[in-house]
Amino acid sequence: MLLMAYHCLYPEHLFLCRGNHEDYNTTMTYGFYDECHLKYEKKGFLVWLHIINAFNHLPFAALIFGRVLCMHGGISPHIKTLDDIDSMVTGGHRWHANGRMVTIFSAANYLGMGNDTCVLRIDEQKTVQFSLLRPVKKSRKH
Template sequence: MIQESERVEVEEENENDEERISYLKGFIGRLMGAPMKEKSNAEVDVTVTQQEIRIISNYAAASFASFNSLMRIDEECLPIHIVGDLHGHFADLRRIFGKHGAPGITHYVFLGDYVDRGRQGIETVMLLMAYHCLYPDHLFMCRGNHEDYNTTMTYGFYDECRMKYGRKGPLAWLHIINSFNHLPFAALIFGKVLCMHGGISPHIQSLDDIDNIQRPTFIPSYGLACDLVWSDPEATTNVGWSLSARGISFSFDDVTIEKFCQDNDIDLIVRAHQISSDMVKGGHKWHAKGRMVTIFSAANYLSMANDSCVIRIDQQVSIQ
């Protein structure tokens, strides 16, 4: 039998949840319905308030913390769409939802690098976090190397916050950084498709090692959490693991990819983190005889005229 005090608590929780859902739906509707800026097909004419940043970032941090560092996504979520780097390309994000369906109807995994270099990093990451909070079993977010205090200080997101909010910009930035520090690092789809931003790591003995990453955390300069957001496949064969040309983490060859997949019973690794000249057409690149694919989802990134790519996983794998 429910006591009166317990009944009051349940009613208050339900009311608070209804308020939260209404708030998130209103925010999402405003961002999705905003028009494009005049004389621009790349920017959306919308503003996110500092209060919205504070509220939604806090919602998101709590939601991210409820997931394991390796999110295990069941087969019932298929088909699912995997999205690579966005880098503040808010219009591209809205086009992706327009083409493949809104979260709540369509399932998504986002691989990180939501901010930096693009003009609308705030709008991009806030829409994603709002959708995640509203539909946490439909939209999953992984951490990229740009979801980090140090990286965003260097590559534009901190400056974007300062430009849009003036002296209060650093506080808005810190609210978002706090949510970043709670983000999971990888996703495993029906036990066979491993997704992360960067790549594999010599520090992985089993996939359970990813679950052992403690959060909240910054991105360290060495170790498993670093490699998951920073490492890269290397075209050179028979080199195994080598120090990355980026000056942080490692590079790995096709043989290492194939061995990792065999040891961990993985069919495919989907990662982001790179855009190269051979990815301009199609926005993706295969490695290790189809055991790994790199995708990039920000179109015309830094004026490269590259395509945007989203990968769809169902019983088969198809590139769109």
């Protein structure tokens, strides 16, 4: 929700794309629906429904500066197994195609693996900057 709020404030500077987890069925299966109910109790269903509606309006791809194509996933000719589709990029990002393509992995602590997440920034001069963020350690409740 924070990223969506920032996108509303800075629509020309922050671009959000829809991925494979931003749909009705996946949010039900992987816990987002339950999380909304836990955090917002009686209003949880409405919160979830409004967020799903917002997800439905996100583009599947964005073209930035007329030449940087951003999308979730893609179909690689190197995919041989289903595991290849769901592989984690441990350093947060990985360059491909002689530096013309980059994979950004933005799921911190994916499956409890303790991996970093990455944010990509491209300024007006088309300079690329990566920011690595460490996963937040959960505090133990007494």
